[in-house]
Amino acid sequence: TTLQVHSLQELRRSASLATKVFVQRDYSDGTTCQFQTKFPPELESRIERQLFEETVKTLNGFYAEAEKIGGSSYLEGCLACATAYFIFLCMETHYEKVLKKISKYIQEQNEKIYAPRGLLLTDPLERGMRVIEISIYEDRCSSGSSSSGSSSSSSGGGGAG
């Protein structure tokens, strides 16, 4: 994993953000959280269609599992109600557990598949569950160091290039 972490950090140093692609929500099943599996044209040259679809389908599966209404979720709901929701001070909801799984999965996908191709997936949770944001990086030869220099002054606003 250190190698993989390395590759991400090297990416950071040598790449510049070219564009972002947004995979929107798919509402055809109602209000449940699902994302469109349509392959964005910008990714055509960067990643195999099948890998991408696989990722989105797995994410969709995770979200469906989180929102599943079944015996265990009822039990959790009733138990929570009975304890006046104090039980959530001690344990996580099922949804939160699945969210953790999702973020691990995304991180793993990033390390294994997307970063080597110059792409980065952002957890939809950080985007209000509206989109899966995929950042596309271009290789850039120069100035990795300028990034860390400018970042500390970015609170001053202007961000040196």
Add this chain to the structure above:
Amino acid sequence: VLLIMFDLFSFSSCPYLSEKITPAIPAIGGILFFFVMGTLLRTSFSDPGVLPRATPDEAADLERQIDIANGSSSGGYRPPPRTKEVIINGQTVKLKYCFTCKIFRPPRASHCSLCDNCVERFDHHCPWVGNCVGKRNYRFFYMFILSLSFLTVFIFAFVITHVILRSQQTGFLNALKDSPARYPFTERNSVVCFFSVWSIVGLSGFHTYLISSNQTTNEDIKGSWSNKRGKENYNPYSYGNIFSNCCAALCGPLSPSLIDRRGFIQPDTPQLAGPSNGITMYGATQSQSNMCDQDQCIQSTKFVLQAAATPLLQSEPSITSEELPLPGKTTISGPCATLTLGQPTPPSSMPNLTSDTGLTDMIPLKEEHEGHQFLTPEEAPSPPGMLPSGSPITHSHTMHVLSLASQDSLHEDSVRGLVKLSSV
């Protein structure tokens, strides 16, 4: 009103009744009362399911797509309201574009002008509770009105009992310790009780109906799924039977609050190595919202990369279910059912200008062709106690400060000013 009623009840009727019948009565009443207060607080202070505003990149991307779709023929300040159509379960549903939040609203979401946020599965904005009622707090709201109706019926019943018993035994009572001055209260009490019983019980009944048919107040009032619109019209979200609908609404999984997450682009400062990173993170999140500079985009996404590289501790998920105090609009203007403020039409979707907000110091809206540069009033909830120091609270505030377009220094100053104001 609740408190007055309850106090009157306790002081006048309770002593008498507990002597006459059983001491269990005030005990039960007390428990019910606390339950009611508990659910009330929970409803008021929990996040109803607010949808965070789109990041500038997303908004730009969406606008681009819309322009392509429209053929960018309509110039001028206000292009026609943007809608997308989706087929859900056989019914065609129109998704509206929210101009304030820059997103296409999910089905059943609506923008509340009082809270100035899009809320998922928007029911209504309740002034009594001081909060919107949406996906995440609907069950608390329902339990609140249900328990409240039990409480009022309970009180009412026993007040009446008290009156009846008293009138039957006028002779004995003169000898009792209770002062006559107490009794007038009982009469007034019963009148007050009577009206509130009817309205609360009516409201509970209404919401029970809504839950069993899996509709929101919004949809019911607009008649979105009623048969009157057409033979083919039905509710695509309903599960078919009453039991499933009830269970789904009340016992279904509780999704975590999305707005906490908004303030966190990276994990907490202690996790990243080096003090400089702490500053840069703050700077990054601020620049994320000040945005649009390409370089700033790079900075923030570089930090996302960094975040991806370090193990992400999803810190405080347990607190996400805990409450964010929304500055409640406690202007009481009638029972909840009559308030349906969730329906601004998109062309009038600059409600932040008209709503009476706490922060009056707002930069006026400048509509430019390329992008909209405006600052929303700081109604946005902030995650209290999520971060150790006070200044990071401005994270979430800056996140809600939506500022697209060019980076003027004036613009940035105003943002910083607003940030300072919000941190007060």
